[in-house]
Amino acid sequence: xxxxxxxxxxxxxxxxxxxxxxxxxxxxxxxxxxxxxxxxxxxxxxxxxxxxxxxxxxxxxxxxxxxxxxxxxxxxxxxxxxxxxxxxxxxxxxxxxxxxxxxxxxxxxxxxxxxxxxxxxxxxxxxxxxxxxxxxxxxxxxxxxxxxxxxxxxxxxxxxxxxxxxxxxxxxxxxxxxxxxxxxxxxxxxxxxxxxxxxxxxxxxxxxxxxxxxxxxxxxxxxxxxxxxxxxxxxxxxxxxxxxxxxxxxxxxxxxxxxxxxxxxxxxxxxxxxxxxxxxxxxxxxxxxxxxxxxxxxxxxxxxxxxxxxxxxxxxxxxxxxxxxxxxxxxxxxxxxxxxxxxxxx
Amino acid sequence: xxxxxxxxxxxxxxxxxxxxxxxxxxxxxxxxxxxxxxxxxxxxxxxxxxxxxxxxxxxxxxxxxxxxxxxxxxxxxxxxxxxxxxxxxxxxxxxxxxxxxxxxxxxxxxxxxxxxxxxxxxxxxxxxxxxxxxxxxxxxxxxxxxxxxxxxxxxxxxxxxxxxxxxxxxxxxxxxxxxxxxxxxxxxxxxxxxxxxxxxxxxxxxxxxxxxxxxxxxxxxxxxxxxxxxxxxxxxxxxxxxxxxxxxxxxxxxxxxxxxxxxxxxxxxxxxxxxxxxxxxxxxxxxxxxxxxxxxxxxxxxxxxxxxxxxxxxxxxxxxxxxxxxxxxxxxxxxxxxxxxxxxxx
Numbered sequence: 001x002x003x004x005x006x007x008x009x010x011x012x013x014x015x016x017x018x019x020x021x022x023x024x025x026x027x028x029x030x031x032x033x034x035x036x037x038x039x040x041x042x043x044x045x046x047x048x049x050x051x052x053x054x055x056x057x058x059x060x061x062x063x064x065x066x067x068x069x070x071x072x073x074x075x076x077x078x079x080x081x082x083x084x085x086x087x088x089x090x091x092x093x094x095x096x097x098x099x100x101x102x103x104x105x106x107x108x109x110x111x112x113x114x115x116x117x118x119x120x121x122x123x124x125x126x127x128x129x130x131x132x133x134x135x136x137x138x139x140x141x142x143x144x145x146x147x148x149x150x151x152x153x154x155x156x157x158x159x160x161x162x163x164x165x166x167x168x169x170x171x172x173x174x175x176x177x178x179x180x181x182x183x184x185x186x187x188x189x190x191x192x193x194x195x196x197x198x199x200x201x202x203x204x205x206x207x208x209x210x211x212x213x214x215x216x217x218x219x220x221x222x223x224x225x226x227x228x229x230x231x232x233x234x235x236x237x238x239x240x241x242x243x244x245x246x247x248x249x250x251x252x253x254x255x256x257x258x259x260x261x262x263x264x265x266x267x268x269x270x271x272x273x274x275x276x277x278x279x280x281x282x283x284x285x286x287x288x289x290x291x292x293x294x295x296x297x298x299x300x301x302x303x304x305x306x307x308x309x310x311x312x313x314x315x316x317x318x319x320x321x322x323x324x325x326x327x328x329x330x331x332x333x334x335x336x337x338x339x340x341x342x343x344x345x346x
Numbered sequence: 347x348x349x350x351x352x353x354x355x356x357x358x359x360x361x362x363x364x365x366x367x368x369x370x371x372x373x374x375x376x377x378x379x380x381x382x383x384x385x386x387x388x389x390x391x392x393x394x395x396x397x398x399x400x401x402x403x404x405x406x407x408x409x410x411x412x413x414x415x416x417x418x419x420x421x422x423x424x425x426x427x428x429x430x431x432x433x434x435x436x437x438x439x440x441x442x443x444x445x446x447x448x449x450x451x452x453x454x455x456x457x458x459x460x461x462x463x464x465x466x467x468x469x470x471x472x473x474x475x476x477x478x479x480x481x482x483x484x485x486x487x488x489x490x491x492x493x494x495x496x497x498x499x500x501x502x503x504x505x506x507x508x509x510x511x512x513x514x515x516x517x518x519x520x521x522x523x524x525x526x527x528x529x530x531x532x533x534x535x536x537x538x539x540x541x542x543x544x545x546x547x548x549x550x551x552x553x554x555x556x557x558x559x560x561x562x563x564x565x566x567x568x569x570x571x572x573x574x575x576x577x578x579x580x581x582x583x584x585x586x587x588x589x590x591x592x593x594x595x596x597x598x599x600x601x602x603x604x605x606x607x608x609x610x611x612x613x614x615x616x617x618x619x620x621x622x623x624x625x626x627x628x629x630x631x632x633x634x635x636x637x638x639x640x641x642x643x644x645x646x647x648x649x650x651x652x653x654x655x656x657x658x659x660x661x662x663x664x665x666x667x668x669x670x671x672x673x674x675x676x677x678x679x680x681x682x683x684x685x686x687x688x689x690x691x692x
Contacts, residue, residue, distance in 0.1 A: 027649075027650040027651060028647075028651065178656075179653075181529065181631065181649070182555070183527065183529055183553040183554060183555060184553045186648055186649070189631075189648060189649040189650065189653075189655075190648075190649060190650055191650075193649060193650035193653035194650040194653075196653075197650055197652055197653050203653065203654075204653075204654055204655060204656040205631060205632070205649050205650075205653055205654070205655040205656070206631070206655065206656050206657075207529040207530045207554070207586060207587070207631055207657065208529060208553070208554045208555050208587075209528070209529060209554050209585075209586045209587025209590055210586055210587070210656065210657075210658055210661075211590055212587075212589040212590035212593055212661060213586060213589060213590075213623070213658050213661040214658075216589065216661070216662075239555075240553060240555045240556055240559060241553070241554075241555025241556070241558075243558040243559060243562065244555055244557055244558035244559075244590070244594055247558055247593060247594050247597045248590055248593050248594070251593045251597075277559070285527065285535075285551060285552070285553055286551070287636075288634045288636070288646065288648050289646065289648075290633075290634070290646035290647045290648045291646060291647050292644045292645060292646050292647075293645065297646075298638045298644045298646050299638060299639065300634065300635065300636035300637060300638050300643075300644050300646055301374075301636045301637050301638075302532055302535060302536075302634050302635075302636045303373075303527070303532070303535040303536065303539060303551050304373040304535065304536055304537075304539035304540040304543055304551075305373060305374065306543055307525075307535075307539035307540075307542075307543050307549065307550075307551055308549075308550055308551070309535075309550060309551040309552065310524075310550040310551070310552050310556065311552075311553065311556075312556055312559050312560075315556075315558060315559040315562070316562075
């Protein structure tokens with residue numbers, strides 16, 4: 001998508017160099033991180049220069065290709081593979097990527113590079129498909145609320161929840177987005193707003209508290225959010241606050257959609273009850289970081305000194321609150337039968 | 347209530363001096379503002395050194411008494427009355443206070459001072475009564491969620507939503523409070539947490555997004571919030587996010603209570619539909635203020651530069667979402683009949 005009117009992906013490779021948008025600096029500074037070696041790319045994954053399952057997978061694939069370019073001796077590339085996989089051991093897309101590029105590299109170094117490029121291109125194609133299916137349910141003039149950032153920054157391009165918005169806009173539809181701030185890490189206010197601003201899509205940042213007010217006034221036509229993990233029965237784990245929004249949306253009959261690639265489905269996970277919610281550092285709630293009037297980045301305390309905070313990272317929205325899940329193979333009503341069906345569709 | 351283990355009211359008068367806790371400096375600095383003249387007290391009201399209907403009313407009463415002490419000549423005190431009433435012309439308690447003290451002052455200066463003290467004492471007594479009624483529905487070990495700050499800082503003492511918590515604690519009950527951060531102005535994270543910390547009441551600050559997660563885990567036994575205005579039919583205008591929380595609480599069968607003195611009821615307002623919601627400055631969403639690691643107060647941008655925000659100050663929770671309204675005369679189910687009855691009770 002566009003940044004300052006130029007097209008970018010979050011991660012790409014030219015020659016033996018991997019380029020990544022440094023997401024740690026967004027939205028206050030836009031810089032491209034250049035990585036010449038697989039070790040540097042590993043560091044970029046570890047330090048969250050790149051984030052989101054799709055983008056991490058692509059970066060890992062490129063890192064694997066960089067390793068082959070450097071030295072295709074079996075001991076070297078298998079050691080490199082383990083190092084790459086250790087950067088974010090809970091990211092399933094990462095293993096999928098390293099395995100595919102590793103296999104291709106056993107044929108030839110050129111094959112490894114092609115496979116890594118294919119991986120990135122497939123991620124883009126899937127995200128675009130999500131956008132195409134999703135755009136079919138966006139009517140002219142729709143006002144859409146979204147939570148957190150499920151835009152192109154977490155993918156190689158297009159994103160999941162925002163992809164339907166981008167495609168609808170490309171189709172010439174008028175769209176408007178209410179962006180939940182998404183405390184405590186404010187991914188909505190920072191990243192989603194940054195994406196939408198760069199794409200010239202009308203939007204307003206709202207406090208997470210304002211959803212019910214807006215829906216009660218008929219100001220929200222639909223909600224679309226992303227997903228971190230979807231259980232076999234259609235329960236969706238996503239950023240804290242998603243469940244809250246789904247309850248409020250149901251109260252006002254506002255259709256609540258989840259957009260996610262099929263790789264997000266975990267059919268080994270029977271239901272949301274099996275998903276353990278990570279508790280994150282309380283300091284994410286207690287402090288906020290941003291530039292002061294001189295542009296110096298400052299970390300400030302925004303709570304009562306001495307009080308503690310509780311910071312659950314995710315919540316689980318039961319399938320019954322979700323009108324549909326938008327995937328690269330179409331939109332389904334979330335239940336076990338539909339999920340197994342769509343995963344087995346060629 | 348206690349600050350550093352010493353008892354305080356938000357505002358009090360000794361001799362001709364009015365003392366006010368400077369709420370603009372909380373929670374990062376605790377300072378008492380001393381006002382020697384009614385003009386200085388007017389400035390304190392205007393600059394929000396004092397906030398909340400009850401505390402503003404008491405401060406206005408004291409200011410009126412200060413005017414009589416300075417000069418009881420009719421032209422002077424009637425001019426002073428107008429000046430005091432112009433500080434916050436939308437605060438109804440303020441006019442109630444100036445009228446009462448003015449009338450008393452026409453008899454004698456001493457009477458004016460006594461009446462101003464009575465006003466403050468009545469505010470304390472009413473808030474304590476709210477606490478006593480409210481504490482009856484708080485069981486041992488309850489975990490209570492609250493939104494915004496409806497504690498003693500908005501009253502002369504005790505508060506509304508927090509008064510039942512304080513009284514329950516004084517009765518020896520174990521209580522715990524989940525404090526909604528309450529973006530954008532973070533009155534929960536700043537003021538409610540400050541109050542609870544000083545009263546040694548166990549609490550945790552939570553992002554506004556975490557309510558549904560906690561309730562889904564059975565972690566919240568009840569919610570109590572304050573009110574800015576209650577319509578004749580029981581609809582409640584309160585800080586943005588209150589309606590959101592009420593919907594989520596209803597979804598999980600968590601009893602949702604509003605605590606407010608009878609002066610909050612506006613029987614001329616038929617229903618919540620007649621309440622106009624003020625839109626506040628977008629910069630309250632875009633920026634956050636607090637001390638950095640050196641203790642210097644900094645204002646930092648926490649959103650994407652160039653994106654706009656929408657900042658509704660209040661929302662209206664329909665009566666059907668509210669289990670009960672806790673007043674100084676008892677707890678009522680919110681509907682027109684009960685409201686008219688309780689207001690007319692001697």
